[in-house]
Amino acid sequence: MGDASSSYVRMVHHLIEECILFNMSKEECMEALSQHANIQPVVTSTVWKELEKENEAFFEAYGRSARGEGRGSRVETRQRIQKMLADASKTA
Numbered sequence: 001m002g003d004a005s006s007s008y009v010r011m012v013h014h015l016i017e018e019c020i021l022f023n024m025s026k027e028e029c030m031e032a033l034s035q036h037a038n039i040q041p042v043v044t045s046t047v048w049k050e051l052e053k054e055n056e057a058f059f060e061a062y063g064r065s066a067r068g069e070g071r072g073s074r075v076e077t078r079q080r081i082q083k084m085l086a087d088a089s090k091t092a
Contacts, residue, residue: 009047012033012039012043012044012047013047013051015029015033015037015039015044016029016044016047016048016051019032019033020062026044026045026048029044029048030044030045030048
């Protein structure tokens, strides 16, 4: 079971990184992964928090830049998420 759970965490980690590439907030990422990948928000939140601990400087800068800066429309974001999840399922 340890292998399966660590693999799951790595997958969530990868999907969070993809959300970050789309300038999504933690809340947007949690919602997107819940809706499109059936990942419980608490799992996404927990992995996100661990990433924040490991990369404090990055997340401080990311938090400042992600607030309202150059986000696409909801339709564009949804299309990107669907493509991201489709690509992730091919590699899983």
